[in-house]
Amino acid sequence: MLRQYELVERVKAYDPNADEALLNRAYVYTVQKHGSQMRASGDPYFSHPVEVAGLMTDLKLDQETIITALLHDTVEDTLATIEDIELNFGKEVARLVDGVTKLSKIEQMPENERAAENLRKFLLAMSEDLRVLLVKLADRLHNMRTLHHIKKPEKRQRIARETMDIYAPLAERVGMYEYMREMQLLAFQQLEPEAYTTITNRLDQLRQSDMGQVDRIALDIKQALSGAGLDVEVWGREKHPYSIWKKMAERHLPFEQVSDIMAFRVLTENAEDCYRALGILHSAFQFVPGRFKDYISTPKNNGYKSLHTTLFYDKSMRVEVQIRTREMHQRNEFGLAAHWAYKQGDRPDGAVGWLRDLIEIVDASHDAEELLEHTKLAIYQDRIFAFTPKGALFQLPKGATAVDFAFAVHTDLGAQTVGVKINGRHMPLRTPLANGDVVELIKSTKAQPQLSWLGFVVTGKARAAIRRSVRLKERDEVAEIGQKLFDEMAERLPTKVGKKAMKQAADRLDFDSVEDLMYAIGSSKLGDREVMEAIVPGSTADMPEEPSQERAISIKGLTAGVAFDLAECCHPVPGDRIVGLRRVGESVEVHAIDCLQLANGVDADWVDLSWGEHSHGAVGRLNVVLYNRPGTLAEMAGVFARNNANVINLELTQRDDPFHTYEVDLEVQDLAHLTRIVSSLRASDAVAQTDRT
Template sequence: MLRQYELVERVKEYDPDADEALLNRAYVYTVQKHGSQKRASGDPYFSHPVEVAGLMTDLKLDQETIVTALLHDTVEDTLATIDDVRTHFGDEVARLVDGVTKLSKIEQMPEDQRAAENLRKFLLAMSEDLRVLLVKLADRLHNMRTLGYIRDPEKRKRIARETLEIYAPLAERVGMYEYMREMQLLAFEQIEPEAYRTITNRLEQLRQSDAGQVDRIALDIKQALAAAGVEVEVWGREKHPYSIWRKMAERHVSFEQVSDIMAFRVLTDSAQDCYRALGVLHQAFQFVPGRFKDYISTPKMNGYKSLHTTLFYDQSMRVEVQIRTREMHRTNGFGLAAHWAYKQGGRHDGEVGWLRDLIEIVDASHNAEELLEHTKLAIYQDRIFAFTPKGSLFQLPKGSTAVDFAFAVHTDLGAQTVGAKINGRHMPLRTPLGNGDVVEIIKGKNAEPQLSWLGFVVTGKARAAIRRFVRARERAEIAGIGRKLFDEIAERLPAKVGKKAIAKAVERLGMDDTEDLMFAIGSAKLSDREVMEAVVPGSTSDLPAEPAQGRAISIKGLTPGMGFTLAQCCHPVPGDRIVGLRRPGDAVEVHAIDCFELANGVDADWVDLSWGQRSQGAVGRLNVVLYHRPGTLADMAAVFAKNNANVIGLDLTQRDDPFHTYRIDLEVQDLAHLTRILSALRASDAVAQAERV
C-alpha cells in the first residue's frame, strides 16, 4: 500500500503545483473515516481507496481526481456525508465523489434492477465529468485484483460478469485498453475457470517450445524496415487469453486452429513512417487479404489510432502487426485519460459522442431490463464506418441498418424515416451497412417508427427510441379507449359531468392531468366504481360491491393494465416464444411465435412479449390418436392424472378404426409440463400418436 508521502511525491512529480496540504488532508481523512474496517483479504479498508488513488497517479491525473479517489467510498461506507466532503474539500471534489458513490438502497434491489440503477446514476454523473468514469474504472480494477478473497463463488461470478459486460467495455470505449485487458482477464478467470486454465497452460507450453521464434520474427520485421530506411522499435507478444477464447468461441475452432496468436507492434516517429512501414512489410511479406484496417485516417470513437495488418510468415504462420507512432501508442494505452484534453474543451467531438447516445438511452429506457440491454448494445460491439451524402462520418456496430444510421444522425430523423438510398440505390431499410457506405435517409413528415423495426435494428439508441415512440402511441390509443369508457361511466352518474368535475377527479386521484385519468381507465387501473366516486363523491353508496377480479397469467411487454387474450389458434403456454397482435380498440392477441395465423396479422401492430411470473391456468391443446380398444381412454386419463394436468375440454374429432382421434384442452403450468405429458403419452401402449396443436 502507498504511504502518505509516497502518494504526494507521485503527484508532485508530474504536477509540481499540486496542493500538498489538500492531498495530505484527504489521505488522513480516508484513514480516519474507514478506521478499523477490514476488506475480505484482511487488509485495512483504507488500503483500497489509497491504491485507487495510486492508479490515478499512474495516469497523471489532476489533484481533484486523486482526492476523489481517496474519498470515493467514505460516503457509502462510513458516517461521512457529501456535505462533510464539501466542507473539507470543496464543491468540485464533492460533486465528483457524489458521482462515484453508490447509494446504499441500490444494494437492496434485485440484481438486474440494482445493476441498471447503478448504471443509470453512473452514466448521468459521467456525462457531467468523465473523471467520474476514470475513478470508477480504477475502483473496479482494484476490486477485481482482490476478488479472489471473496468466499462466495456466486458473488465472485456476479461481480466478474458485471465487469465483463459493463466496465471492461466502458474502459474500451474511452480507450483505456490496459484497464480493459486486465479486467477481461480477471473476469475470465472467475467466469470460465476451466477455459482460463486450459488456454494459459497452452500458452505456457508454446513459450517453452518457442525456441526464440517471437524474437526471430520481430528481428526479421525490424531488419526489413531498417533496410528500407525506416527506423522503428519492434516487439512481439501473445494475444490476450480472453481474446483467444473469444476467437475460439466466435469461429468455432480449437486452440490449434487460432492462427494469429502472436501479435507484433511496430513503433515509428511519425504517421508518414507508419504508412512507409506498412508498404515495406506488404512487399517483404505476403499479407492476408481482408485483414488490413486503417485507424489512423479513421480513428476509433475512443481516439485509438493504429494500422493493423496480418502477414504470412514462412508462408504458413499468420502474425498480426500493429503499426503506430510512439505518441499513438501512449494514447492508445490509456485513451482519454492519457491526454486529458477535455479539461480545456479541446477534445474531438467523436471521442465522447457515444456518451451523449448513452444519456439518450437512459432517458428513453422504460425499465431496468431495457436499460441494461440498450446500454450493452451501445458500448460493446465491433464498428463499421458509414457516411452521409455530405461526407459526415458515423461509426456504428457491425450489422447496423439504414434505420440505425438515421437514429445515429438524429433521433428525429430516425423517427421520420420512410426509406433509404445506400450508395445511390434505393435499398430496404433492413439492409446491413458495409464499411464506407454512403447512406441517404428519405423521411416523411407524418412518418412514425414501426414496431417491426425492432426485428432488425442493432444499436441501443435506435431500440430505445423506437420503444419510446411505440409506448407513446400505445398510451395515446389506450387513453382514447379510456375516453370512450369514461363517457359510458358518466352516463350512469346522477349529475352531468363537466371539465371542472373531471379536473377535481384528477386531483382526488393524485394524477397529473386528464390524459393520465383516461389512460388509467383504458388500462383498467381504475374500476368503474373508483371513477364514479372520484367524479361525484358518494355516487356509489347504493351500488352493490364489485366482485374481486384477477388474472392467473401475466405477460411482460404490455403497457400496464392493457388487456390481452391468449390466441385460440395456437394455445400458447409459458415457455413458448410469444408475440402480440394489437389492433386499435381491441385487446392484444397473444400468439406463439410459430403460429400460422400470424401471417393474417398484416393489419395489426406486432408487440414483442414475454411471459411474466404468474402462469396458473395456461391451456395447451393436444391431438391424441388412441387405439380403439377397451381401456385406452382410461390409460390416457391416467397419464394426465399422474402428471397433475387438469382436462378442461375433450372432443372426439375422428373415428377411423382401429383409431380414434381426440382434441384435448389441458390446463398446464408451462411448456416443460406440456412436453412431459406429450412424452408420457407417446410412451403409452394405448397411444398411436400424440401431437400439440
C-alpha cells in the same frame, strides 16, 4: 499498499507544482475516516482508496483527481459529508467526489432496476466531468483485483457481470484498453470458470511447445523493417483468454481453429513510417485479404489510432500486426486519461459525442430494462464509418442500417426518414451499411418511426427513439381500449355513471386526468373491482372475489385477458427481445425480435411486447454438434445437469461422421440461464459447435 510519502512522491515526480500539504491532508483524512473498517481480504479498508489513487498516478492525472480517488468512498461509508469535503479540499474536489460516490443500495428495488438507476445517475454525473469516469474505472479495476476474497459466489458473479456489461465497455469507449482487458479477464474468470481454465491450460501447452516462436517472429518482422531503413520497436504477445473465448463464441470455432492467437506491435517514429512499414510487411509476407483496417486516417470514436493487418507466417500461421507511432501507443493504451494528464492544456470539456448519445438514451428509455439494453448497445460493438452526401463522417456499430444512420445524424431526422440512397442507389432501409458508404436520406414531415424497424436497427439510440415514438402513438389506442373496458364495468354497477363520476374515479385513484385513468385500465394496471369501487364506493362489497390466476410467464403490452402463445419457430425465453403478431380471432404469437418467421407476418399487426416482472420458465431449443466418440453424449448431459436444466426432448437430427447433431429442448429460467448453458457447452471438449435454434 502505497505509503503516504510514496504517493506524494509519485505525484511530485510528474507535477512538481502539486500541493504536497493538500495531498498529505487527503491521505490522512481517508485513513482517519475509514478507521478500523476492513475489506473482505482482511486488509484495512483505506488500502482500497489509496490503491485507486495509485492507479491515478500511473496515468499522471492532476492532483484534484488523485485527492478524489483518496476520498471517493468517505461520503458513503463514513460519517463524512460533501460539505466536509468542500470545506477541507475545495469545491472542485467536492463536486468530483459527489459524482464518484457509490450510490446507496435501494433494497426494495429489483436488482436490474438498481443497476439501471445507478447507471443513469453515473452517466449524468460523468457527463459533467469525465474525471468522474476515470476514478470510477480505477475503483472498479481494484475491486475486481480483490474480487476473489468475497465468499459468496452469487455476489462475485453479480459484480463480474456488471463489470463485463458496463465498466469494461466504458473503458473501451474512452480508449483505456489496459483497464478494459484486465477487467474482462478478471470478470471472465468468475463468469465462465470452465472456459477460463480450459483456455489458459491450452495457452500454457502452447507456451511449453513454443520453442521461442514469438520472439522469432518478432525478430523476423523487425529485420524486414530495419533492413528497409526504419527505426522500429517490435514485440509479440498472446491474446488474452477472454479475447480468444469471444472469437471462439462469435465464429463458432474450437480452440484449434482460432488462427491469430498471437499479435505483434510495431512502434514507429511518425505516421508516414507506419504506412511505409505496412507496405514493407505486405511485400515481405503474404497478407490475409479483408483483414486490413486503417484507424489512423479514420480513428475510432475514442481516439484510437493504428494500422491493423494480418499476415501469413511460414505460409500457414496467421499473425495479427498492429502498426502505430510511439505517441499513438501511449494514447491508445490510456485513451482519455492521456488527455487529462496534468501537463495537458487541451483537456476535454463536457460530454464527448458518444456520451451525449447515452444521455439522450437515458431521457428516452421507458424503464430499467430498456435503459440497460439501449446503453449496452451504445457502448458495445466494433465500428464502421459512413458519410453524408456533404462529407460528414459518422461512426456506427457493425451491422448498422440507414435508419441507425438517420438517428445518429439527428433524432428528428430518424423519425422522418422514409427512404435512402446508398452510394447513389435506392436501397431498402434495412440494408446494412459498409465502410465508406455515402448515405443520402429521404424524409417526409408526415412520417413516423415504424415498429417493424425494431427488427433490424442495432444502435441503442435508434431503438430508444423508436420505442418512445411508438409508445406515444399507441397511448391513444390503449386509452381507447380502456374506455371500452370502463364502459363495460359501468354497466355492471347499480347506478348510471356520468362524466363527473369518471373524474371522481380518476381523483380517487390518484390520476391527473380521465385520459390517464383510461390508459391505466387499457394497459391492465388496474383490476375491475378496484375501478368499480372508485366509480361508486361500496358497490363491490357483495361481489364475489375474482379467482386469482398465476402463471410463470407474463407479457407486458397485451390488453388484459388477451391470450398468447410462445412461437415454436424461435422458442423465445424471458430476457429475449420480443414482438407479437396479432391476427383476428387468434392468440397473439410471441416471437424473438430476430426470428426469421417474422418476415411471414405481413398479414398480422405487430405488437411491441416485453416480459412481465418475475417471468421465468420457458423452453429453449439448441442445436448441439457432438464429436462421435464414447462419452460425449454423457458429457453433454453432465453440462445440462451442472447448470440445473431439465431436458424435455432430445433428437438426433444428423449423422455426419465424425459428428452427431442433436436438437435439444431444455426447460430454462431465462436468457441468462440459457446463455450459461451454451457457454458451458462451447467450452467442452465433447462439443464441436452449439447454437440456439
